[in-house]
Amino acid sequence: MPELPEVETTRRGLAPLVCGATVAAVVVRNRAMRQPVPRNLARVLTGRRIDALERRAKYLLFRAGDGTLIVHLGMSGRLWVVAAGTPPETHDHFDLALSNRRIVRLRDPRRFGLVLWHAGDPLQHKLLRDIGPEPLSDALNAEWLYRETRGRSGAIKNALMDSHLIAGIGNIYANEALFRARINPRLPARKVGRARYAVLIDKIRETLTEAIAAGGSSLRDYVNSAGEAGYFQNRFFVYGRGGEPCLTCRTAVKSLVLGQRSTFYCPRCQR
Ligand SMILES: [Zn+2]
Numbered sequence: 001m002p003e004l005p006e007v008e009t010t011r012r013g014l015a016p017l018v019c020g021a022t023v024a025a026v027v028v029r030n031r032a033m034r035q036p037v038p039r040n041l042a043r044v045l046t047g048r049r050i051d052a053l054e055r056r057a058k059y060l061l062f063r064a065g066d067g068t069l070i071v072h073l074g075m076s077g078r079l080w081v082v083a084a085g086t087p088p089e090t091h092d093h094f095d096l097a098l099s100n101r102r103i104v105r106l107r108d109p110r111r112f113g114l115v116l117w118h119a120g121d122p123l124q125h126k127l128l129r130d131i132g133p134e135p136l137s138d139a140l141n142a143e144w145l146y147r148e149t150r151g152r153s154g155a156i157k158n159a160l161m162d163s164h165l166i167a168g169i170g171n172i173y174a175n176e177a178l179f180r181a182r183i184n185p186r187l188p189a190r191k192v193g194r195a196r197y198a199v200l201i202d203k204i205r206e207t208l209t210e211a212i213a214a215g216g217s218s219l220r221d222y223v224n225s226a227g228e229a230g231y232f233q234n235r236f237f238v239y240g241r242g243g244e245p246c247l248t249c250r251t252a253v254k255s256l257v258l259g260q261r262s263t264f265y266c267p268r269c270q271r
Pocket of ligand 1: 246247249
């Protein structure tokens with residue numbers, strides 16, 4: 001599943017290819033995504049200039065005048081650029097054809113992705129307005145996490161996966177950041193103090209930044225916007241390593257299901 005680093009890698013790859021270009025045509029081959037692609041999309045978007053490509057959590061925001069094309073990659077989506085005339089394949093549901101003879105193409109075999117239009121401020125869209133602070137921005141700080149978790153009986157890992165608390169960290173990066181911060185994923189969130197939250201935020205940023213630099217993680221069929229596989233998965237400390245020795249202390253990495261998500265940790269390093 002594309003997580004924040006994959007989406008940010010996609011954004012960085014696409015931005016120089018699309019910004020400043022005008023939308024020449026919109027092709028929707030299958031409207032049946034997680035929500036239907038709006039019927040009026042071609043009418044509202046054609047002729048508009050793409051002013052900027054931004055990201056909020058795992059949503060890509062193509063800013064176009066007073067409106068925004070919002071794209072989410074869902075479980076299996078991939079967005080990249082092909083030359084005009086490149087024939088679509090089976091799961092290529094959406095094309096944004098640009099004046100510069102490039103096509104931004106969405107391939108999404110499982111169709112959990114989204115292609116939406118929002119007039120006005122996209123951050124006020126109902127899917128985006130309640131999302132917590134971006135992990136790579138100063139809006140996320142230890143005081144915020146400390147305050148928001150005082151009443152939580154749930155595990156710290158479940159708190160990290162709550163998008164109201166932090167925008168879109170995702171399961172892999174929650175596992176990895178907790179390992180680096182030496183925090184047991186099952187520890188109740190309300191028992192984590194300010195100092196440990198400060199360390200955790202540092203480790204979240206370190207993990208995400210390294211993943212973005214590596215071009216996102218290449219899991220299942222994810223391929224980044226330039227068509228190259230990322231390689232961050234070779235650097236996981238605990239994710240997917242249940243039963244294997246901890247890279248720090250050689251204790252066997254434990255795996256369990258927490259909040260319905262696979263969870264991996266070292267029982268010796270993480271307390
Ligand atoms: Zn260990």
